[in-house]
Amino acid sequence: MKGIHLMKGNEAIAHAAIRCGCDGYFGYPITPQSEILETLMEEKPWESTGMVCLQAESEVAAINMVFGGASCGKKVMTSSSSPGVSLKQEGVSYLCGADLPCLIVNIMRGGPGLGTIQPSQSDYFQSTKGGGHGDYHLIVLAPNSVQEMADFVGLGFDLSFKYRIPALILSDGVIGQMMEKLRLPAFKPRATEEEIARDCPWALSGRTGMRPQNIISSLELDPAIMEKRNLERHERYRKVEATEVRYDTFMCDDAEFLIVAFGCAARICQKSVELLREQGIKAGLLRPITLWPFPKKAIEGYCRQVRSILTVELNSGQMVEDVRLAVDGKVPVGHYGRMGGIVPTPEEIVEALKKNS
Amino acid sequence: MKEEIIISGFGGQGVLSMGKILAYSALLENKEVSWMPAYGPEQRGGTANVTVIISDELISSPILNSFDTAIILNQQSMDKFEPKIKPGGVLLYDPHGITRAPVRKDIRIHTVDATEIASDMDNSKAFNMIVLGAYLKVLPIVQLKSILEGLRKTLPARHHKLIPMNEQALQAGMDRVK
Numbered sequence: 122m123k124g125i126h127l128m129k130g131n132e133a134i135a136h137a138a139i140r141c142g143c144d145g146y147f148g149y150p151i152t153p154q155s156e157i158l159e160t161l162m163e164e165k166p167w168e169s170t171g172m173v174c175l176q177a178e179s180e181v182a183a184i185n186m187v188f189g190g191a192s193c194g195k196k197v198m199t200s201s202s203s204p205g206v207s208l209k210q211e212g213v214s215y216l217c218g219a220d221l222p223c224l225i226v227n228i229m230r231g232g233p234g235l236g237t238i239q240p241s242q243s244d245y246f247q248s249t250k251g252g253g254h255g256d257y258h259l260i261v262l263a264p265n266s267v268q269e270m271a272d273f274v275g276l277g278f279d280l281s282f283k284y285r286i287p288a289l290i291l292s293d294g295v296i297g298q299m300m301e302k303l304r305l306p307a308f309k310p311r312a313t314e315e316e317i318a319r320d321c322p323w324a325l326s327g328r329t330g331m332r333p334q335n336i337i338s339s340l341e342l343d344p345a346i347m348e349k350r351n352l353e354r355h356e357r358y359r360k361v362e363a364t365e366v367r368y369d370t371f372m373c374d375d376a377e378f379l380i381v382a383f384g385c386a387a388r389i390c391q392k393s394v395e396l397l398r399e400q401g402i403k404a405g406l407l408r409p410i411t412l413w414p415f416p417k418k419a420i421e422g423y424c425r426q427v428r429s430i431l432t433v434e435l436n437s438g439q440m441v442e443d444v445r446l447a448v449d450g451k452v453p454v455g456h457y458g459r460m461g462g463i464v465p466t467p468e469e470i471v472e473a474l475k476k477n478s
Numbered sequence: 479m480k481e482e483i484i485i486s487g488f489g490g491q492g493v494l495s496m497g498k499i500l501a502y503s504a505l506l507e508n509k510e511v512s513w514m515p516a517y518g519p520e521q522r523g524g525t526a527n528v529t530v531i532i533s534d535e536l537i538s539s540p541i542l543n544s545f546d547t548a549i550i551l552n553q554q555s556m557d558k559f560e561p562k563i564k565p566g567g568v569l570l571y572d573p574h575g576i577t578r579a580p581v582r583k584d585i586r587i588h589t590v591d592a593t594e595i596a597s598d599m600d601n602s603k604a605f606n607m608i609v610l611g612a613y614l615k616v617l618p619i620v621q622l623k624s625i626l627e628g629l630r631k632t633l634p635a636r637h638h639k640l641i642p643m644n645e646q647a648l649q650a651g652m653d654r655v656k
């Protein structure tokens with residue numbers, strides 16, 4: 122019991138941020154993720170770890186504060202929900218262009234536009250294909266439990282700093298609002314200025330010892346240099362694709378029908394698999410944990426074993442495109458989705474799988 | 479053991495906090511729990527519901543379409559959730575404000591007039607703990623001492639003086655459930 126808590130996914134993110142040595146949070150309230158900002162303000166980490174928490178005047182201001190903090194090698198983050206994350210996209214593109222590490226959290230709600238405050242997964246394209254301009258990727262983590270909401274804060278920062286690529290936690294109103302038990306990560310102190318100077322030689326940490334000048338910018342007017350910068354960045358992307366793919370499977374060993382789903386949809390599909398198994402249908406679930414890099418090879422591997430694949434998403438069919446690319450026509454791939462904030466029931470997915478197979 | 483519960487009524491009745499205290503008490507007994515509110519632009523007088531799952535094993539979907547138990551506190555919730563109780567399941571409701579009695583014959587039906595009991599206690603805020611007491615009498619899924627421990631853990635210290643009143647409300651619900 123000791124160290125076990127009961128809290129919402131959003132609250133878990135806030136507590137995990139304080140514990141992982143985060144230097145700053147900049148955000149603006151929006152349902153269904155406002156508890157992140159609220160919890161931080163209640164916890165007052167500026168009095169304990171020195172972490173800065175600021176309600177910015179807008180989402181645009183918040184992401185640019187992240188740009189500033191990240192330029193100095195600080196562990197900084199922002200969070201929002203779909204319409205707010207759209208506002209941040211220019212800043213996200215600039216962060217990628219300047220090769221800055223940071224953590225962005227999107228607790229998705231239905232869209233497009235202001236849409237609804239109910240859960241959705243319709244920002245998959247925006248998150249994995251680049252919501253802003255330019256050739257870039259984010260490292261996209263999709264938690265499916267309150268425990269993972271907490272765990273992925275530290276993981277996101279670690280991956281982001283390792284590769285100098287912004288990390289995104291892509292979650293939704295279900296995981297953000299639900300309460301479950303969790304174990305909070307161990308406390309880690311914030312990095313000292315000396316540690317930042319040592320670990321982030323690119324950072325604006327004060328030009329002590331007359332090292333060469335560091336310039337943080339996404340602008341480069343010489344095409345040859347600009348192409349080189351892009352190529353170097355894409356080399357890092359290839360490295361991430363080779364080493365950082367994460368996924369989970371449930372009852373896949375003897376599966377004849379594979380469901381692919383992430384986040385809250387994966388939780389619901391797990392129940393659907395249990396129901397299908399009770400009816401003697403050998404279904405299994407593959408859950409991508411990293412949406413970029415996408416677990417292409419793992420999904421492709423099941424083509425020799427399964428008769429068909431069904432993706433289940435809270436959207437009109439986005440991840441299904443990546444599954445089809447991975448499968449390359451070897452088995453039929455169907456899609457089942459609900460939109461507008463409607464969350465499908467496990468029974469509904471059972472029927473959809475029967476229709477698809 | 480697995481118990482899938484929907485608690486549904488008006489916003490302001492303490493539906494969400496009742497679910498939270500129940501979930502927290504189960505956690506104290508080392509169970510797996512999930513608490514999923516219908517969140518939205520809810521307000522006092524609007525509708526509110528929460529799905530609580532208590533289980534010995536890891537919980538898959540926090541969102542359900544059928545329930546072992548429905549705790550119903552207004553007519554809209556009765557209309558919506560009575561058909562979604564599993565055969566053999568439990569329906570517990572407060573007859574106050576219910577204009578159409580439940581019709582199912584394949585479930586166990588219990589009532590607790592929590593509105594009246596709260597008014598007897600001269601404390602309308604005790605309402606949700608009376609209902610929770612009634613539920614625990616019907617299905618002793620967690621021990622009363624875990625609920626009290628849960629209250630101590632979830633209430634800020636300045637409200638701990640209210641715990642004896644809550645205990646009284648739980649007991650009243652247990653005594654007067656039908």
